[in-house]
Amino acid sequence: MAAPTSIADDLLDESGPAIAAAADAPHPDLALVARAKAGDSAAFEQLIKQYERQIFRTALHITQNREDAEDITQDVFFKAFQKLHQFQGNSKFSTWLVRIAVNESLMRLRKRKTARTVSMDQDVETEEGAIPRDFAEWRPNPEQNYSQAELAEILRKTIAGLPPGFRTVFTLRDIENLSTEETAEALGLSVPAVKSRLLRARLQLRERLSRYFRKGNEGSAKQ
């Protein structure tokens, strides 16, 4: 397995399927980026404030480790600051940051799991969850049967069981609300590959959550 390397400069280039930052009006981030490039530290701090939570959540979903996610959040913004001159506005600034975050998170996973290759391609050949098996109906608002803490634990446990490649696509697409094209750009994947992984991720999560949320199972799977 190749040893983890520092983030490649080409990842910071906005190559690949370019996503127009905005069809009509320029995205407000572009003005902040321009000010930050000119040395306005308050503008860069504003960009951090806007995206620190998204970057932290993305890193935490991928690494499943809070300490790693904090370190990665710092590294992502520091790298962005160092390479700000490379950002030309061909993609959204947030997508550019997410791309750095995904790369840093996967490198962190590789360092932790030295015996295993961790990449966006890992475990994608699995057939698990590709075909629905559970056809039980759920209660109308199934999450209401659990306290906030219980529900958070169920959601964490369930998503942690997904392979990293699926988990990352689901996180970006369904939790962070990136479009399919932005997710593809951030992960360096094709649009069909994102769609395929998203389907598998959603179906696998659905099967796993069904244990808790199906009709007639009120509270029985709480422990």
Place this chain on the structure above:
Amino acid sequence: MNCTDFLAKLTDYFDGRIDPDLLAEVKQHLCSCHHCEVVVDTTRKTIDIYRGNEPYDLPDDVATRLRSAIMARCKACECDKPAAPTKASAASKPHH
């Protein structure tokens, strides 16, 4: 349209990116297949529950600490760089 065909279109169906002709077929299949109807309903709930109940949050105090650390690193990095000549300093530089 059978269940396998339907599953292949599920992502586009959720995204509302499906041709009108195909959408009619999808809806027809959903009316006749209870299993696929359940899959659509529970998959939609899966997405909604994750969107509405983010299990990982960044507490304000941790966010503030991280932001301070990032800004300190950026400032230190700026100090390490050779100062780029500004218009004013370039103008005041003695010419040889």
